[in-house]
Amino acid sequence: DAGVTQSPTHLIKTRGQQVTLRCSPKSGHDTVSWYQQALGQGPQFIFQYYEEEERQRGNFPDRFSGHQFPNYSSELNVNALLLGDSALYLCASSLRRLGGETQYFGPGTRLLVL
């Protein structure tokens, strides 16, 4: 049973650039959530996608956007990168139609902005 997968594992960008991160949910899951984990901090909720729509959003600027595809996979896009966007980006999947409370996390994408 495949778990949550994310790509790429590492990424280096410069300020002002744009980045796209990808996530494939655990088999059978229909909901994808994205979190940002800065060094030494706990993960912070960015947003959640279900049925190809953004359903919940945390306290992140519009530079952060996403998409969910019909196969439930998801992308996180960040525009106009800032140094402060350097972090581990975690994707989590869940099954919303059964309550969706339990989220299973992928290994993350580590983004470094120079």
Add this chain to the structure above:
Amino acid sequence: AQSVTQPDIHITVSEGASLELRCNYSYGATPYLFWYVQSPGQGLQLLLKYFSGDTLVQGIKGFEAEFKRSQSSFNLRKPSVHWSDAAEYFCAVGTYKYIFGTGTRLKVLA
């Protein structure tokens, strides 16, 4: 405001000793509570969860946690720690959106 507090940033225990990691939360409704573990460079692995019912929940790797509503706490325990338990532990609360604590880094002495 909704929040999770993990008072201990670092904890060091000897292998074979017992362990308790503290977690306090502030949440308006009946909370769903979780403990996750993160090894260096890895994602988060679910240890256990509490939704309702028995306030003592069992998880993987010999961990358990007790929900105490009166104290707004959900502390994680293990009776005998193994060297492989060295990692960072996160408490979280929420339903569709999780709020995490800042984590407790566990070091295990041989």
